[in-house]
Amino acid sequence: MPTMNMIQALNSALDVMLERDPDVLLFGEDIGYFGGVFRVTDGLQAKHGKTRCFDTPIAEGGIIGAAIGMGAYGLRPVAEIQFVDYILPAYDQLVSEAARLRYRSGGEFWAPITVRSPYGGGIFGGQTHSQSPEALFAHVVGLKTVIPSNPYDAKGLLISSIEDDDPVIFMEPKRIYNGPFNGRHDEQLKSWAGDPTAEVPEGHYTVPLGKAAIVREGKEATVLAYGTMVHVAKAGIEDSGVDAELIDLRSIVPLDIETITASVARTGRCVILHEATRFAGFGGELSALIQERCFWALKAPIARVAGWDTPYPHAFELDYLPGPGRLAAALLKVMED
Amino acid sequence: MRNDASFSLHIPEPDARPGGIPDFSHLHLQPAGATARPAPDTSGIALRDLPFSFVRVLDEDARAVGPWAPAIPVETMLRGLRAMMLTRIFDDRMFRAHRQGKTSFYMKSTGEEAIPVAQSLLLGAGDMCFPTYRVLGWLMARDYPLHDLVNQIFSNEKDPLHGRQLPILYSARAYGFYSLSGNLGSRMNHAVGWAMASAYKNDDKLALAYVGDGTTAEGDFHEALTFASVYHAPAILCITNNQWAISSYSGFAGAQEAPLGARAVGYGLPGLRVDGNDFLAIWAATQWAIERARANMGATLIEFVTYRVAGHSTSDDPTKYRPSDEANHFPLGDPLDRLKRHLVTLGHWDEERHAALTHELDGQVRAAMKDGEAIGTLGKSKPPVSEMFEGVFKKPDWRVIEQRREMGV
Numbered sequence: 001m002p003t004m005n006m007i008q009a010l011n012s013a014l015d016v017m018l019e020r021d022p023d024v025l026l027f028g029e030d031i032g033y034f035g036g037v038f039r040v041t042d043g044l045q046a047k048h049g050k051t052r053c054f055d056t057p058i059a060e061g062g063i064i065g066a067a068i069g070m071g072a073y074g075l076r077p078v079a080e081i082q083f084v085d086y087i088l089p090a091y092d093q094l095v096s097e098a099a100r101l102r103y104r105s106g107g108e109f110w111a112p113i114t115v116r117s118p119y120g121g122g123i124f125g126g127q128t129h130s131q132s133p134e135a136l137f138a139h140v141v142g143l144k145t146v147i148p149s150n151p152y153d154a155k156g157l158l159i160s161s162i163e164d165d166d167p168v169i170f171m172e173p174k175r176i177y178n179g180p181f182n183g184r185h186d187e188q189l190k191s192w193a194g195d196p197t198a199e200v201p202e203g204h205y206t207v208p209l210g211k212a213a214i215v216r217e218g219k220e221a222t223v224l225a226y227g228t229m230v231h232v233a234k235a236g237i238e239d240s241g242v243d244a245e246l247i248d249l250r251s252i253v254p255l256d257i258e259t260i261t262a263s264v265a266r267t268g269r270c271v272i273l274h275e276a277t278r279f280a281g282f283g284g285e286l287s288a289l290i291q292e293r294c295f296w297a298l299k300a301p302i303a304r305v306a307g308w309d310t311p312y313p314h315a316f317e318l319d320y321l322p323g324p325g326r327l328a329a330a331l332l333k334v335m336e337d
Numbered sequence: 338m339r340n341d342a343s344f345s346l347h348i349p350e351p352d353a354r355p356g357g358i359p360d361f362s363h364l365h366l367q368p369a370g371a372t373a374r375p376a377p378d379t380s381g382i383a384l385r386d387l388p389f390s391f392v393r394v395l396d397e398d399a400r401a402v403g404p405w406a407p408a409i410p411v412e413t414m415l416r417g418l419r420a421m422m423l424t425r426i427f428d429d430r431m432f433r434a435h436r437q438g439k440t441s442f443y444m445k446s447t448g449e450e451a452i453p454v455a456q457s458l459l460l461g462a463g464d465m466c467f468p469t470y471r472v473l474g475w476l477m478a479r480d481y482p483l484h485d486l487v488n489q490i491f492s493n494e495k496d497p498l499h500g501r502q503l504p505i506l507y508s509a510r511a512y513g514f515y516s517l518s519g520n521l522g523s524r525m526n527h528a529v530g531w532a533m534a535s536a537y538k539n540d541d542k543l544a545l546a547y548v549g550d551g552t553t554a555e556g557d558f559h560e561a562l563t564f565a566s567v568y569h570a571p572a573i574l575c576i577t578n579n580q581w582a583i584s585s586y587s588g589f590a591g592a593q594e595a596p597l598g599a600r601a602v603g604y605g606l607p608g609l610r611v612d613g614n615d616f617l618a619i620w621a622a623t624q625w626a627i628e629r630a631r632a633n634m635g636a637t638l639i640e641f642v643t644y645r646v647a648g649h650s651t652s653d654d655p656t657k658y659r660p661s662d663e664a665n666h667f668p669l670g671d672p673l674d675r676l677k678r679h680l681v682t683l684g685h686w687d688e689e690r691h692a693a694l695t696h697e698l699d700g701q702v703r704a705a706m707k708d709g710e711a712i713g714t715l716g717k718s719k720p721p722v723s724e725m726f727e728g729v730f731k732k733p734d735w736r737v738i739e740q741r742r743e744m745g746v
């Protein structure tokens with residue numbers, strides 16, 4: 001089986017879908033001839049033709065609005081937003097249009113669109129190349145939000161997203177496009193080669209939306225994470241010495257509530273980890289759900305480890321992004337309680 | 338005409354890709370002096386054709402010709418030349434500093450220096466520029482301290498923006514330079530609002546805003562034009578059409594269907610299309626827009642035709658998507674060289690003085706870099722971590738207070 005990094009796995013998913021379904025087409029800023037600023041669509045225009053993978057004007061509202069129109073016609077558009085920080089000009093299209101088209105039209109129209117976009121910190125990208133706005137999407141009923149943490153999942157989840165008949169925001173953790181950094185932000189990148197999740201089948205396969213993965217089994221506590229933070233969690237659990245179960249949510253909507261509650265019911269302790277700012281972050285929703293469903297099993301208050309409640313600060317990136325140290329401290333704290 | 342049409346989807350394609358022969362004939366550039374100069378208080382309808390013509394002053398021999406030729410004091414032109422040279426030298430040094438790991442990011446404005454330099458010299462101290470990341474010349478023309486630039490770029494302890502912002506996204510209120518952000522286009526409306534406030538207060542301050550060719554596709558650009566038109570806002574709205582938006586040529590902003598300056602027509606604004614590599618033409622066009630605004634006739638849209646000589650940023654390799662020698666084929670030459678030749682032609686400048694000034698400016702840049710390096714480069718020095726929590730609100734709320742305590746800073 002070929003070894004792929006996250007970029008190659010995503011490219012392969014898009015290639016497979018362009019090959020299989022003539023109604024799939026890709027567009028976004030700089031994704032055509034050039035192949036995208038992160039090279040995710042490299043070679044796809046040359047292989048599949050200019051009308052299957054092409055550049056757009058710099059107008060995110062236009063990109064997603066046009067995708068909705070194409071989707072309503074019957075196509076399966078896959079739009080790229082160059083950085084998820086730049087999706088906000090299209091927020092109205094997502095919230096008021098894509099998310100509600102099926103509902104308000106009595107099922108006459110719907111938007112089977114996929115919006116791919118790199119998210120997250122760790123590349124010294126400053127305020128507008130680092131954010132994690134998943135909570136802004138999760139709050140909108142009618143949108144699905146998917147966040148892979150490794151190449152195998154990235155390909156399988158992207159294919160599922162494209163084949164899904166509802167709008168999906170597919171957030172790609174750019175920090176680990178080229179390699180799992182073993183969760184330690186200040187260390188050298190290690191390539192995906194050799195990692196079992198980098199063994200990616202060449203053809204079509206899916207990873208279902210709404211099915212979390214248990215990355216590590218454990219008895220003493222449950223750690224919930226997604227995207228880049230899955231790798232931080234692995235390192236933090238190791239450092240803490242706590243026998244924690246690590247769950248990679250893979251998609252936050254749909255949310256695999258069964259896997260989460262079953263785990264917390266067993267361990268009685270939970271730490272939630274995300275890089276987005278803490279206040280009203282997705283961790284708040286997870287915490288409320290667990291409290292509602294597992295209250296009597298809890299041995300300690302649920303803890304959240306998240307980005308600080310400030311805009312993303314360029315020079316302080318390593319102070320800002322949650323690292324293994326903060327997760328380990330939170331785990332030790334819930335063990336004390 | 339068939340009425341059983343079967344359509345085909347049009348995807349624009351530039352004239353030349355890597356290995357091809359660059360061709361700029363689609364720009365339809367007219368020679369210097371060819372375009373008439375209407376009086377600045379001419380009513381809108383009579384100005385309709387203007388953005389389809391071309392304002393150009395310096396001819397092939399670097400002489401100022403035609404009705405747009407402005408009267409600029411020699412001293413001012415020399416200041417302009419100096420600021421353009423300083424910008425170019427600074428850009429080159431900082432680009433190399435990035436390659437050496439001293440900063441996380443840099444963007445050059447090579448080939449486009451004349452636009453912000455001329456406009457910075459022409460606008461007043463109370464006017465406000467709403468910049469893009471490619472108008473460093475504005476600050477250079479106003480003698481913004483090189484140390485502050487270097488420290489911001491190195492994100493070190495003396496960074497005037499306290500380590501909070503990406504390198505080169507400056508803010509310099511005292512120099513008439515509004516806070517930059519990474520989001521394209523979103524400050525165009527701020528410029529119009531600022532100009533509306535100036536009008537509301539019966540003040541005399543102008544706003545000047547820039548967007549790139551690619552950014553004219555954003556909704557913000559069109560909203561700003563509507564507001565500027567409706568309220569006769571005293572604003573000068575500028576498009577720096579450098580032909581490229583990362584790897585997308587200006588055809589993806591619709592520039593092949595109509596000149597970008599002609600966007601003005603539908604909004605009932607005057608639009609000018611100007612040689613952006615011609616210091617004198619930039620000056621003349623801006624002066625025209627200023628006079629018009631001062632006569633309470635509102636905003637002007639100006640398209641500056643120029644060329645992005647460098648890659649988009651330190652993250653970009655332009656040879657992947659355009660012919661590597663395309664810059665040499667761009668028909669408007671180099672702005673710095675053209676102003677220099679003009680001054681030489683007038684007898685106010687020569688090669689010796691030019692070489693001496695290059696040497697002097699390079700020394701200034703190197704000295705500022707050295708001082709910045711002594712304080713520290715990226716990752717080697719940064720402002721106190723407590724700065725991360727400052728300035729979210731005017732008064733910190735309990736969240737940042739608690740989190741700061743949790744971090745122990």
Ligand SMILES: Cc1ncc(C[n+]2csc(CCOP(=O)(O)OP(=O)(O)O)c2C)c(N)n1
Pocket residue numbers: 029058060082086089469471519520521548549550551552553577579581582583645649
């Ligand atoms: C809202 C938004 N969308 C996308 C980007 C990513 N991006 C940064 S610069 C750029 C190209 C801009 O081109 P242009 O407006 O022509 O300006 P130039 O860089 O040529 O000066 C793009 C797409 C962004 N910064 N902001």
Ligand SMILES: [Mg+2]
Pocket residue numbers: 549550551577578579580581582583645
């Ligand atoms: Mg451009």
